[in-house]
Amino acid sequence: MGEVIVVTSGKGGVGKTTTTANIGTGLAALGHKVVLVDADIGLRNLDVVLGLENRIVYDIVDATSGNCRLRQAIIRDKHLEGLHLLPAAQTKDKTAVSTDQMEELCDELKREFEYVLVDCPAGIEQGFKNAIAGADKSIVVTTPEVSAVRDADRIIGLLEAAELRDPKLVINRLRVRMVKAGDMMSIDDMLDILAIDLLGVVPEDDQVVISTNKGEPVVVDEKSLSGQAYRNIVKRIKGEDVPLMDMDNDSGLITTLRRLIGLK
Amino acid sequence: MHGGNNENENIFEIEEQAAAEIETLFDENTILVQRTLRSGQRISYEGNIVVLGEVNPGAELIATGDVIVMGSLRGVVHAGASGNVRSVVVAFKLQPTQLRIANHITRAPDEEVFATNLPEIARLKNGVVTIETFNSEWQGK
Numbered sequence: 001m002g003e004v005i006v007v008t009s010g011k012g013g014v015g016k017t018t019t020t021a022n023i024g025t026g027l028a029a030l031g032h033k034v035v036l037v038d039a040d041i042g043l044r045n046l047d048v049v050l051g052l053e054n055r056i057v058y059d060i061v062d063a064t065s066g067n068c069r070l071r072q073a074i075i076r077d078k079h080l081e082g083l084h085l086l087p088a089a090q091t092k093d094k095t096a097v098s099t100d101q102m103e104e105l106c107d108e109l110k111r112e113f114e115y116v117l118v119d120c121p122a123g124i125e126q127g128f129k130n131a132i133a134g135a136d137k138s139i140v141v142t143t144p145e146v147s148a149v150r151d152a153d154r155i156i157g158l159l160e161a162a163e164l165r166d167p168k169l170v171i172n173r174l175r176v177r178m179v180k181a182g183d184m185m186s187i188d189d190m191l192d193i194l195a196i197d198l199l200g201v202v203p204e205d206d207q208v209v210i211s212t213n214k215g216e217p218v219v220v221d222e223k224s225l226s227g228q229a230y231r232n233i234v235k236r237i238k239g240e241d242v243p244l245m246d247m248d249n250d251s252g253l254i255t256t257l258r259r260l261i262g263l264k
Numbered sequence: 265m266h267g268g269n270n271e272n273e274n275i276f277e278i279e280e281q282a283a284a285e286i287e288t289l290f291d292e293n294t295i296l297v298q299r300t301l302r303s304g305q306r307i308s309y310e311g312n313i314v315v316l317g318e319v320n321p322g323a324e325l326i327a328t329g330d331v332i333v334m335g336s337l338r339g340v341v342h343a344g345a346s347g348n349v350r351s352v353v354v355a356f357k358l359q360p361t362q363l364r365i366a367n368h369i370t371r372a373p374d375e376e377v378f379a380t381n382l383p384e385i386a387r388l389k390n391g392v393v394t395i396e397t398f399n400s401e402w403q404g405k
Contacts, residue, residue, distance in 0.1 A: 150303050153320050158304030193320055
């Protein structure tokens with residue numbers, strides 16, 4: 001029996017879909033059987049990020065309404081054996097699926113897969129309620145902005161009200177240099193307000209944009225800092241104890257030389 | 265033995281007296297909130313509110329009496345909501361988005377705020393909301 005993890009944030013644009021795609025890909029790369037469920041009906045994105053858009057025939061609404069069998073709606077990833085996607089419908093809206101249907105769907109999926117990751121839409125309305133309906137665990141994504149942290153706080157309150165205890169926090173797009181200069185909220189500032197366990201911190205990285213546009217999640221990129229951050233998150237989800245990495249990406253030639261001769 | 269009994273009776277008398285005195289201090293109901301209030305959560309109560317936890321930005325506390333927060337108070341707080349100008353707000357870390365007592369509304373100055381690690385009390389003094397370090401010498405209204 002697998003587990004259903006919902007990835008949510010409240011605010012839009014903080015990286016829910018990117019996080020879902022990377023965690024899912026990371027888990028599949030380690031040999032797990034994973035399905036990603038795009039619950040953002042009407043604004044589907046997860047298929048694009050994974051580069052699977054052109055393979056969609058049936059979607060989540062077809063599956064829940066009985067238009068097709070669930071198996072027919074699930075798409076296999078083009079690179080990774082264990083990775084699957086249940087795409088959202090693009091021509092319907094959030095009310096096309098009910099919370100009961102979503103619960104049933106999640107129950108069915110976790111019998112088949114080890115990890116079921118649900119990509120939640122932004123907002124706190126029906127789409128959010130559907131996305132969390134069948135979840136066993138939750139991940140809250142935020143960026144170091146006051147508005148994103150405020151929405152994350154609201155979401156954590158709603159998750160607790162829905163009996164989804166112990167949400168885990170992913171801080172996305174952290175800029176170490178700005179934090180050092182005191183121009184951006186630090187990890188501690190955010191943990192001080194949100195007071196939940198930290199699952200991982202992903203630094204701002206151009207590579208994320210590049211890989212997203214290519215339809216290949218950055219987690220498989222061995223060289224990038226953000227890829228490493230996502231791989232650490234995946235390990236922590238599996239229960240491994242991985243320390244936060246040093247994100248000081250100030251590794252220019254001069255800094256490296258200075259470090260070598262002991263000036264820093 | 266008799267002496268001992270008398271002593272006991274005396275103690276009871278004193279306790280009864282003390283209880284009667286304390287009785288006069290009970291003027292309103294109080295609820296105890298044993299959790300952190302997050303953004304979007306709101307507690308409104310006819311009486312006093314005591315929070316054992318934090319009050320995050322975006323949360324609201326509204327009481328007709330006093331408000332005490334055993335933690336950081338960063339949301340909006342309204343004490344004496346039905347017009348009691350003698351209501352107070354006490355918090356371990358008093359940094360509300362907005363603080364209201366009766367029909368007076370204040371907020372922190374836009375410049376960098378003065379931070380202290382001591383508990384503080386906000387109350388009305390001559391029609392102005394005043395914030396001071398809280399100490400136990402404060403004897404009610």
